[in-house]
Amino acid sequence: MTMRFRPWILLRSVLLALVMLFIAVPMVVVVWTSIQPDTYPAFPPSGLSLRWWDSALTREWLLPMALSAQVALASALCALVMGTAAAYALSRGRGRGRGALEGFLATPLLLPEIVISLGVVQLISMLSARGLIGSPLLVVTHTVIGIPFVLRTVGVSLLGVNPLWERAARDLGATPLRAFTSVTLPLMRSGMFAGALFAFIMSFNNVELSLFLTTRDANTLPIQLLQYMEYEYSPTLACVAVTSVLGICAIAGIASRFTHLTEFIHGGTK
Amino acid sequence: MTTSLTATPPRPPVPAPARKRSRLPLLTLPATVWVLAVFAVPTMILLASSVLTYDGAKVTTHLTLEHYTDLFGDSYFRSVLWDTIWTSVVVGLACTAMGLLVAHFLVRSRSRLRTLVLLIVVSPLVSSVVVRTYGWLVLLQDDGLLNKILLWAGVTDAPVAFIGTWFAVIVGLVHVLLPFAVFTAMSSVQGVDPALERASRDLGAGPVRTFFRITLPLIRPGLISGFMLTFAISLGAFATAAVLGGGRVQTLATLVRYRVVVSLEWGQAAAVAVVILVVSAITVSALLWAGNQSRKGI
Numbered sequence A: 001m002t003m004r005f006r007p008w009i010l011l012r013s014v015l016l017a018l019v020m021l022f023i024a025v026p027m028v029v030v031v032w033t034s035i036q037p038d039t040y041p042a043f044p045p046s047g048l049s050l051r052w053w054d055s056a057l058t059r060e061w062l063l064p065m066a067l068s069a070q071v072a073l074a075s076a077l078c079a080l081v082m083g084t085a086a087a088y089a090l091s092r093g094r095g096r097g098r099g100a101l102e103g104f105l106a107t108p109l110l111l112p113e114i115v116i117s118l119g120v121v122q123l124i125s126m127l128s129a130r131g132l133i134g135s136p137l138l139v140v141t142h143t144v145i146g147i148p149f150v151l152r153t154v155g156v157s158l159l160g161v162n163p164l165w166e167r168a169a170r171d172l173g174a175t176p177l178r179a180f181t182s183v184t185l186p187l188m189r190s191g192m193f194a195g196a197l198f199a200f201i202m203s204f205n206n207v208e209l210s211l212f213l214t215t216r217d218a219n220t221l222p223i224q225l226l227q228y229m230e231y232e233y234s235p236t237l238a239c240v241a242v243t244s245v246l247g248i249c250a251i252a253g254i255a256s257r258f259t260h261l262t263e264f265i266h267g268g269t270k
Numbered sequence B: 001m002t003t004s005l006t007a008t009p010p011r012p013p014v015p016a017p018a019r020k021r022s023r024l025p026l027l028t029l030p031a032t033v034w035v036l037a038v039f040a041v042p043t044m045i046l047l048a049s050s051v052l053t054y055d056g057a058k059v060t061t062h063l064t065l066e067h068y069t070d071l072f073g074d075s076y077f078r079s080v081l082w083d084t085i086w087t088s089v090v091v092g093l094a095c096t097a098m099g100l101l102v103a104h105f106l107v108r109s110r111s112r113l114r115t116l117v118l119l120i121v122v123s124p125l126v127s128s129v130v131v132r133t134y135g136w137l138v139l140l141q142d143d144g145l146l147n148k149i150l151l152w153a154g155v156t157d158a159p160v161a162f163i164g165t166w167f168a169v170i171v172g173l174v175h176v177l178l179p180f181a182v183f184t185a186m187s188s189v190q191g192v193d194p195a196l197e198r199a200s201r202d203l204g205a206g207p208v209r210t211f212f213r214i215t216l217p218l219i220r221p222g223l224i225s226g227f228m229l230t231f232a233i234s235l236g237a238f239a240t241a242a243v244l245g246g247g248r249v250q251t252l253a254t255l256v257r258y259r260v261v262v263s264l265e266w267g268q269a270a271a272v273a274v275v276i277l278v279v280s281a282i283t284v285s286a287l288l289w290a291g292n293q294s295r296k297g298i
Helices: A002-034 A058-092 A098-110 A113-126 A133-160 A163-171 A176-204 A221-231 A235-253 A261-269 B024-049 B065-073 B075-106 B114-126 B131-142 B143-153 B164-190 B196-202 B207-235 B238-244 B252-262 B267-295
Strands: B052-055 B056-065
Touching: A002 A098, A002 A235, A002 B075, A002 B131, A002 B164, A002 B196, A002 B207, A002 B238, A058 A176, A058 B024, A098 A133, A098 B024, A098 B065, A098 B252, A113 A133, A113 B024, A113 B267, A133 A176, A133 B024, A133 B131, A163 A176, A163 B131, A176 A221, A176 A235, A176 A261, A176 B052, A176 B196, A221 B131, A235 B114, A235 B131, A261 B024, A261 B065, B024 B196, B056 B267, B065 B075, B065 B267, B075 B131, B075 B207, B075 B252, B075 B267, B114 B164, B114 B196, B131 B143, B143 B196, B164 B238, B207 B267, B238 B252, B252 B267
Parallel strands: none
Antiparallel strands: B052 B056
16 A cells, blocks of 8 residues: 555655745755854865854944844833733733734734824824934834734743632732732743744844834844845855844743743734 | 543533633733834835835835836736746745655654654754755855766766756745645645545555545645645745855845845835735635635545
8 A cells, every 4th residue: 555655655754844944955055154264155165163153243243233132122111011911911811802902913013014104104204203213112112023923922831820810819918919810820921931932033133124224333243144145145144144043042941941832823824 | 540531532612600701802912002013014115115205215104106117017026026926936846745755754754764854854943944045055156066066977979057047946845845835744644544545545546546535535625724834935935046046036025124134125025025025915815715715624
């Protein structure tokens, strides 16, 4: 029986292998570029070198990296607080507006970010407040795409929480706050970590939303990388890219100690 | 936490003895206000400013449709619009097909390679679009790795110019959007009862026939929403087109940036942005509707 299906299974495996190669190769190439000596990586490879790292770990790149990290941290925290509050209320509410509100809070993910970015700049210039452009405005804007992620992951966590448990705590004499913090909050924690992590990554790596909201003095890392890439090519950028990816991996690694990330991956990115 | 408690259904009606007005909905207020202020209001302003005249970068109160008549009267803009739409369709279709292939394997296979495949699929998400685009730049430029490999293998005599072509932009966009397509396809394949596929096989259908007659019709709504998602994102995607397009490929998104940063035509920029917004909003709602219809048909 298995003989009959060989060609189909073989074709599928070959296609799958090609897709995997397609996904992995650019990432491998970036890492390889950062640790080899040539401006244009040679084939066959010509050796190893760390020469490009000297110009990568300078103020020029470390400042945008720090700014991106600050903006991502602040916007993830804002999204965490507001998203968790909304997810809790939505999971307990029985109102008709529930689905509509969930949909509304998720629309920024469905519509092109470049449009939101231009709209925010227009609003700012209309209020004659272009001076606001910089990290606070980036935080405010990035929070909007962080909220749907937190809403989703905390919502997933809350599905497993029976409202009766909190009531039981109340009946046993706990104050509403105490019942919430000692019963529901610990059970939401996994979703909160996952949501905050997704929001952080979305902000840290964001291009389109930040497009019109950065300045020469306050540039996020992805925008600065993009501006360089458009006009010149240098392996230094590979080193910067590798550094930022390692940073995200470290943060994801720490966060995964507190949450089962795979549980949220479908829900978190949809 | 006893088993009897965890076994209760997720949301039993909670008796409310003291029918005090709940203040819970207030908790949704901060998020709602935030999204209104930073998403809804700017979008409205953008719509408004695309039909107002400008005095430099300052909006006036004169209504006008000239930004739109200028745009659609311009054959260059029409070709950019058309190019962006067909590219996004190609990207969406490629992502949906490749995503389904991977998702089907991830959900159905018991192979030991499953974890590895999942890891590879998730791995791009830790890096930004810019980083992945940089990888393609290293690969595809004239002195890039792909050309070096092609020359080394004797496939071509002279480097092939990939950068600055739609091919490069499409490849880059598919790479960026593939993880999203895989995840949406995964959740729909998970919704198909494997017993249905087994029954079809037991009744004598081959795996190919089972896939096209049983699995595919059942997951169509999921595939449609995957296509919708990737199409809508690639419509407004900027970084890939800007870098891999090498300044020669113009999409709606690069056109917006050009109008804002280089030619400072704010009204035109707003009008182009509104075109992006409208096309993606129409697609999203049309496909949502189609998804609902085909779900009803089953």
